[in-house]
Amino acid sequence: MNAIGRHRGLARIWAGEPGLRGVFSAVSHTDIGKRFIIASAIFFAIAGVLAMLIRAQLATSHSAFVGPEAYAQIFTMHGSIMMFLFAIPMLEGVAIYLLPKLLGSRDLAFPRLTALGWWCYLFGGSIMVGSLLVGLAPNAGWFLYPPLSGPEYTPGVNSDVWLLGVTFVEISAMCAAIEIVVTILKFRAKGMRLDRMPIYAWYILATAGMMIFGFPPLILGSILLEIERAFGWPFFDPELGGSPLLWQHLFWLFGHPEVYIIFLPAAGAISTIIPVMARTKLIGYGAIVASVMALAFLSFGLWVHHMFTTGIPHMALGFFSAASVLVAIPTSIQIFAWLGTLWAGRPKLELPMLYLLGFFFVFILGGLTGVMLAIVPFNQQAHDTAFVTAHLHYVLAGGFVFPMLAAAYYWMPHVTGRLRVMRIGEAAFWLIFIGFNITFFGMHLTGLLGMPRRVYTYPAEAGWDWLNLVSSIGGFLQAFGFALFALDIALQAWLGRPARRNPWGAGTLEWTMMTPPPAYNFASLPEVECREPLGARGTLAADLARGEGLLAAPRNGWRETLAVDIASGKPDHVAILPGPSLLPVAAAASFGGFFAMMLLSLYWIAPLFLVAVTVVIWLWASTNGSREPVGPLEIGDGTTVPSHYEAQGTVGYWGSVFALCASGTLFGSLIFGFAYLWTVAPHWPPQTGLDAPLFETGLIVAGALAAAIFVRLALPRTGNGEGRLYLAIAGMGLTLLVLASLPVLRLPAPTDHAFGAVSTTLVAYGLFHAMVATLILAFMMVRKRQGFVAHGRPQEMRVATLWVDYAAGTAIVVALVLVLAAWGV
Amino acid sequence: MDPAGPSAAAIADLWWWMLAGSVLLSGLVFVILFLAFRRAGRAERSDAPSEKLWLGWLGLAMPVVVLLALLTYALHLGGRILPGPDAPDLTVEVTAYNWGWSFRYPDGRVSERVLHIPADAKIDLVISATDVIHSFWVPRLAGKMDAIPGHVNELRIEADRPGTFAGVCAEYCGIGHVDHDFQVIAHDGESWQDFLENRE
Numbered sequence A: 001m002n003a004i005g006r007h008r009g010l011a012r013i014w015a016g017e018p019g020l021r022g023v024f025s026a027v028s029h030t031d032i033g034k035r036f037i038i039a040s041a042i043f044f045a046i047a048g049v050l051a052m053l054i055r056a057q058l059a060t061s062h063s064a065f066v067g068p069e070a071y072a073q074i075f076t077m078h079g080s081i082m083m084f085l086f087a088i089p090m091l092e093g094v095a096i097y098l099l100p101k102l103l104g105s106r107d108l109a110f111p112r113l114t115a116l117g118w119w120c121y122l123f124g125g126s127i128m129v130g131s132l133l134v135g136l137a138p139n140a141g142w143f144l145y146p147p148l149s150g151p152e153y154t155p156g157v158n159s160d161v162w163l164l165g166v167t168f169v170e171i172s173a174m175c176a177a178i179e180i181v182v183t184i185l186k187f188r189a190k191g192m193r194l195d196r197m198p199i200y201a202w203y204i205l206a207t208a209g210m211m212i213f214g215f216p217p218l219i220l221g222s223i224l225l226e227i228e229r230a231f232g233w234p235f236f237d238p239e240l241g242g243s244p245l246l247w248q249h250l251f252w253l254f255g256h257p258e259v260y261i262i263f264l265p266a267a268g269a270i271s272t273i274i275p276v277m278a279r280t281k282l283i284g285y286g287a288i289v290a291s292v293m294a295l296a297f298l299s300f301g302l303w304v305h306h307m308f309t310t311g312i313p314h315m316a317l318g319f320f321s322a323a324s325v326l327v328a329i330p331t332s333i334q335i336f337a338w339l340g341t342l343w344a345g346r347p348k349l350e351l352p353m354l355y356l357l358g359f360f361f362v363f364i365l366g367g368l369t370g371v372m373l374a375i376v377p378f379n380q381q382a383h384d385t386a387f388v389t390a391h392l393h394y395v396l397a398g399g400f401v402f403p404m405l406a407a408a409y410y411w412m413p414h415v416t417g418r419l420r421v422m423r424i425g426e427a428a429f430w431l432i433f434i435g436f437n438i439t440f441f442g443m444h445l446t447g448l449l450g451m452p453r454r455v456y457t458y459p460a461e462a463g464w465d466w467l468n469l470v471s472s473i474g475g476f477l478q479a480f481g482f483a484l485f486a487l488d489i490a491l492q493a494w495l496g497r498p499a500r501r502n503p504w505g506a507g508t509l510e511w512t513m514m515t516p517p518p519a520y521n522f523a524s525l526p527e528v529e530c531r532e533p534l535g536a537r538g539t540l541a542a543d544l545a546r547g548e549g550l551l552a553a554p555r556n557g558w559r560e561t562l563a564v565d566i567a568s569g570k571p572d573h574v575a576i577l578p579g580p581s582l583l584p585v586a587a588a589a590s591f592g593g594f595f596a597m598m599l600l601s602l603y604w605i606a607p608l609f610l611v612a613v614t615v616v617i618w619l620w621a622s623t624n625g626s627r628e629p630v631g632p633l634e635i636g637d638g639t640t641v642p643s644h645y646e647a648q649g650t651v652g653y654w655g656s657v658f659a660l661c662a663s664g665t666l667f668g669s670l671i672f673g674f675a676y677l678w679t680v681a682p683h684w685p686p687q688t689g690l691d692a693p694l695f696e697t698g699l700i701v702a703g704a705l706a707a708a709i710f711v712r713l714a715l716p717r718t719g720n721g722e723g724r725l726y727l728a729i730a731g732m733g734l735t736l737l738v739l740a741s742l743p744v745l746r747l748p749a750p751t752d753h754a755f756g757a758v759s760t761t762l763v764a765y766g767l768f769h770a771m772v773a774t775l776i777l778a779f780m781m782v783r784k785r786q787g788f789v790a791h792g793r794p795q796e797m798r799v800a801t802l803w804v805d806y807a808a809g810t811a812i813v814v815a816l817v818l819v820l821a822a823w824g825v
Numbered sequence B: 001m002d003p004a005g006p007s008a009a010a011i012a013d014l015w016w017w018m019l020a021g022s023v024l025l026s027g028l029v030f031v032i033l034f035l036a037f038r039r040a041g042r043a044e045r046s047d048a049p050s051e052k053l054w055l056g057w058l059g060l061a062m063p064v065v066v067l068l069a070l071l072t073y074a075l076h077l078g079g080r081i082l083p084g085p086d087a088p089d090l091t092v093e094v095t096a097y098n099w100g101w102s103f104r105y106p107d108g109r110v111s112e113r114v115l116h117i118p119a120d121a122k123i124d125l126v127i128s129a130t131d132v133i134h135s136f137w138v139p140r141l142a143g144k145m146d147a148i149p150g151h152v153n154e155l156r157i158e159a160d161r162p163g164t165f166a167g168v169c170a171e172y173c174g175i176g177h178v179d180h181d182f183q184v185i186a187h188d189g190e191s192w193q194d195f196l197e198n199r200e
């Protein structure tokens, strides 16, 4: 087969569906990645317009043209959109687009999950922006502190829009995070050991891992606050044993890692681009990987530094202050690795490099003011002033926007296959760079002069007029710069001359494919012996096109890609990926129906949509698997490996592992909340206690153990384990029923005191997983009868065992926590 | 900044030190960048980059030293600002609400939106709120402290001269936030006696 024939064959297999249907059924990571990038750029523009309104409002002390209510919505939405609808989706989009191409894979691990994430993001973002148009947008600041955001002080739907919209978008982020981690671990080129991965993959691995552990606290907080608003369960109400500080802990448990979640992918792009611009290799690969991991780890110890003024004890303050300062070290190691690389190479001032110089300038200043803010006494002075606003814009624009602009220019020839048209990019850079510094440099001073954040006007006597006017002028300069950048990108996409392949002379795999990239990425999959395979072998692109790599021959119309052993990168099995599907958009629409009903307070209709979600997921799972044995497959290097139907440790298994990690983090945060309220909130212990539910606990433990044991016994009996599967279902069903009886028969009313509210929520959590496990066991029964679970194909049973074990474990923990709580009262 | 109390003055000192350090460090980075690009245009170089120099000394050792010094200084300072073991000269209960401030003195009197204190004395404030979260901040006297419903926080302030100091709410608390301000009047000995005897 020649290169043209191979291209035709693969293109037919990997093509999306035509027309309108194709818009909704697309699953290709290249398409979805581009959609994420474009949508988040649009949200950036919307948030930018809001910023312009803020600057127009504050330009002088008497220019107020909106009142305090509209202003509150504007600044709340500016922050919320930038954080949740621009920064996170943008980094996800870039990772979704780039990762398989950098790793030598044909797609991500779960193509339909990519699409689900996209639709959840689009629907959730639309709800939030739509609320702005009708004047009901969130208005309590982007971190939504209760009681201000609670039912009493924000009776309208404003806070609900935020809680539901952001949670919807977070579902999208969780999908992306799980998918990214599994892809990096399993879908790599043959021979790409962990220490041969492109540095960007390490950054994204750390980022996605942080998302898996960092987002659940916020999701939990949002659920609790929404329940408080909808049903009056007093989690955050100090009159009834709640505490507003619980929200702050949950929010910043997410919010601090969030800063690094945004910074690390950008730093990954920097580490990729700088060596190419300097025409050399990155120095200190190992040190950088170590500092990225250290940063990811440390960032979870820092959340309290956003709460220095909430009356935390001095010693704790000292500890968190030290930890906050400590993160400067891994950051500094990376910065000097980049400087050293530039020093060692022969850097050329190409356009991406120009934007990276902007990054250095802005980010260094932001980082230094960050160290200042980590120092407690200074923080107490500068907290919640324009100084903090200036600092966070320096960090986020320096640490994310400038690197992303550089990345845009660096990878545009890859996305479009074209070169840029005129030197508009330089003009855009200077407008953005100068405008940015004019806007925000002065705000440090305005803050030190005492101007607080979030005021819609200020007295003329305060003397802040001229600084604010300068900031506003700078803001509008920036806006022109971004408009020019958008124009430049559009011109490049439409009018640019075709670029030759690999225009920057890079060494990584994404430049071995045609540009713009074909749907299948690689005509044949590369084998890798170093970190820069293309740099080591200049002819690699042509060799792969000729079919000298792996999985070169189209087979059975399958979408094949290689899955490798996690550490060594040895071929493990061939993954056959699903094609276009309408299931993701159906699932997202069902979720959307649920969120919309919650928003309209139609609480009795909302669960119907969750039933719809369940049905869609059932159908989704039904499309997997194979009824017939597939047998070993040739991969093209003379060896054979099994297909994923008959392999162990498939992406489905790892996906479940990380999904359960995320759920476990949410569960852990809930237990933390229980302990926190118990020890810190006023009005504890509660008036009405709880008799220890010992009898129920016995039943729960028995049912849970039975389920875990019998699902194991059914596992090897792939022929006729049905009886054992029935027993597993009976055990899980018993656990489920007993858990469901607890709120009715035992627990105090959830509306009277936070004790009842939290314990009922704990039971609801256990109940949720027991229901999921029961459904999965029922599904296994069907799959067994249909022949999908059979001898040699036990993979689905392994995944089911994972979920049953988790449900059993959490049910037991929930019961024990209740017993302890009963004794404690 | 125009500090009028020992705490705010100490913070101002800290700020000038940190500013000087920041200027030096960022200057170093910018000079390296500039030289790297200047070098690029000149003759061939054979020296391999020294990871020990770039990562070990510049990347690791330098920030460790700088940050340790800063932390020691700041912890020491932080201990001085918080209410110490020495008893305060006066304790006032501060309650924030939408949108006002009330100050309750040991003798049971309450003043609205104006906090009266004697100058040159250690004052402990016991701060809480009745509705949403606010934050007590008098920029010229001390750092801020949140007023949180259901929780009680303490803050020590001290004015080293008589005068009137503006205070604001530093946590967004709803549409009246912008006007949620108050005044601190530090009295000299005589007028403090007048205040105590309720003659003002």
Ligand SMILES: [Cu+2]
Pocket (backbone or CB within 6 Å): B096, B133, B134, B135, B169, B170, B171, B172, B173, B177, B180
């Ligand atoms: Cu206030």
